[in-house]
Amino acid sequence: MxxxxxxxxDDPGSQGSRGRPHRxxxxxxxxxxxxxxxxxxxxxxxxxxxxxxxxxxxxxxxxxxxxxxxxxxxxxxxxxxxxxxxxxxxxxxxxxxxxxxxxxxxxxxxxxxxxxxxxxxxxxxxxxxxxxxxxxxxxxxxxxxxxxxxxxxxxxxxxxxxxxxxxxxxxxxxxQGGIQLYGDETHSVYLDNPFEITVTALxxxxxxxxxxxxxxxxxxxxxxxxxxxLGPSPLATRVVELESDRGVVVDTAAADLRRIERDLHDGAQARLVALAMDLGLAKEKLTEDPRAAARMVDEAHGEVKTALQELRDLARGIHPAVLTDRGLDAALSAVATRCTVPVTVDVDLPSRPAPAIEGIAYFTVSELLQNISKHARASRAVVDVWRVENRLLLQVTDDGVGGADASAGSGLAGLAGRLDAVDGVLVVDSPAGGPTRITAELPWRSA
Structure with missing residues (x-):
């Protein structure tokens, strides 16, 4: 819309040549x-x-x-x-x-x-x-x-x-002598001498x-x-915004489902298929070559551990258990340990927000820290979370090279769209050379 x-x-008269301010x-x-x-x-x-x-x-x-x-x-x-x-x-x-x-x-x-x-x-x-x-x-x-x-x-x-x-x-x-200011039957006043003409011009x-x-x-x-x-009514404008936000939510959910399906197909599922084949071969060799069968079972046991770890990571990506059990402070601290730079986490909340808002806040910080690990070339980062009236604010700061731009079609643009779908706002302050300060604002809803 x-x-x-x-x-x-931009009037030509408002600036001099080559963009210089007008004198x-x-x-x-x-x-x-x-x-x-x-x-x-x-x-x-x-x-x-x-x-x-x-x-x-x-x-x-x-x-x-x-x-x-x-x-x-x-x-x-x-x-x-x-x-x-x-x-x-x-x-x-x-x-x-x-x-x-x-x-x-x-x-x-x-x-x-x-x-x-x-x-x-x-x-x-x-x-x-x-x-x-x-x-x-x-x-x-x-x-x-x-x-x-x-x-x-x-x-x-x-x-x-x-x-x-x-x-x-x-x-x-x-x-007559000029502009007439006053006139009657006896006399008239005209603006006709140099002084009066000058005053008139002024x-x-x-x-x-x-x-x-x-x-x-x-x-x-x-x-x-x-x-x-003559414009659209506020109600109609809000309906259009909600329809757009609903489309963003549906697209995001579909993308998440495709990501989960791809991770399962390429990761744990493929590993479990290979594990089943290895166990089948071990079963055939059990009577002929017990040592080889034992070695194959031992390798299969290692594959089981790896598959379980991949499933845990996938489950953590869907919704981490630590977030449900202990809240944002513990969950963000866990995310910070996986960042490639030292991260200081400061969560100051009087109570826990609604699970949906809590989950969005978690994944927002998680994605921002991933960006720091991949692109920022920073030496440290800070995560602050606090509440102001009926809004939940998140701020992630790093001392990297800067240059982040949410309008350039990057991951920040997708993140901004997700926040907008729940009446949130993403503000990016990242001049070239740094530092980068990204602030996210979400509506506060109590649990």
Missing amino acids: ATQGYGEW LPVALRAPVEGRSWRELCHLVLSLPIGTVMFAYSVTMFSMGVGLLVTFLGIPVLAAGLMGCRGFGVLERARARALLGLDVAEPEPLRPRRGGAMAWMGAVFKSGSSWRHMLYTVLQFPWTLFSSVAGLVFWSCGWSLLTYPLWFWVFPVYAG VGLLLTLATPWIIRGLTTVDRLLVLGL
């Missing part, structure tokens, strides 16, 4: 930046577009409600709502192009069956349709104010700032510098309207 939030443009402060260059002109364009376009949307929605709603005494009111009202959804597409595109605001599409209509009645029922049941109509109603009075205010400030600021260049228009074509400069920030504040309300009424 597409993301939603505020976007920023002018932002307050001085704001009036000529592309962003300010785009936001002004958005305000100017909002008035005619808002007028059309308001007239359409009010007309269709009034007509539909008025015709509800007959069957015609239902399709008219449904058509009005669909038209408002069409305006929503236009407004999202306009906000994306002029305001840098990328809003995800709302949840689509899902009629349960075919036919016009099912389609109209889906339109009426969709909260997004009604939010779109509410947007067309609320946007009109606001844009009537914001468009006029933005244009007045912008035109007055630039007009007064450039007044020294065009004040001659008044005496030449209007027959006032215009102040207005010109302030106008981009005023317009930015006005368009902030437009952003909030688009974001709150």
Whole structure:
């Protein structure tokens, strides 16, 4: 699904050549930046577009409600709502192009069956349709104010700032000395001497510098309207997230099952098959060559021990017994002993979390320590586990070479996906040259 939030443009005027910072402060260059002109364009376009949307929605709603005494009111009202959804597409595109605001599409209509009645029922049941109509109603009075205010400030600021260049228009074509501040039957006051013209230009400069920030504040309300009424509802967004998380959980479980099957097939199963064959040969040689048979049985006994160790390791990889019996402190200490670098473990928990959360925390630390053993080239590592309110936090730190990146499609990306499936978060801080600090956050659920 597409993301939603505020976007920023990289204006050519905001930086010098080759990415060097601009010498002018932002307050001085704001009036000529592309962003300010785009936001002004958005305000100017909002008035005619808002007028059309308001007239359409009010007309269709009034007509539909008025015709509800007959069957015609239902399709008219449904058509009005669909038209408002069409305006929503236009407004999202306009906000994306002029305001840098990328809003995800709302949840689509899902009629349960075919036919016009099912389609109209889906339109009426969709909260997004009604939010779109509410947007067309609320946007009109606001844009009537914001468009006029933005244009007045912008035109007055630039007009007064450039007044020294065009004040001659008044005496030449209007027959007066300049801009008239006051006039009655006896006398008039004009801005016509150098001092007054200079003061006028300075006032215009102040207005010109302030106008981009005023317009930015006005368009902030437009952003909030688009974001709150034209995007997907929080409930629909949460449903999509849960569906995605469920897919991650299913894929992870399937991958774990394939790994267990592969380990059994290539490890213990193959060893047990070979053991059965060796015992069969020993049985055949028992009467003919007892010494050779005894030697083969002794070798088979060693193979049994090796197979049992492999099964124990496999069981530990599924869910270690020490985690169930003694909790995270003992389990993580056991994992730390298998790391190739010295590891300090500090677990500060008032009680044990739920088994599912405890298991995820264990395997998270276990995988991070494996990464340290394979890639970090570190001399030591530290594991800290603690609780903050309703969250369980894990932090694994090492003094290795750094450069770990969860977005590069590595094992960290898969680990982040697993944590996200249970509303967890993985934060990687690993600059080149180290040190590396990886923090995992999980929801706390009591056992």
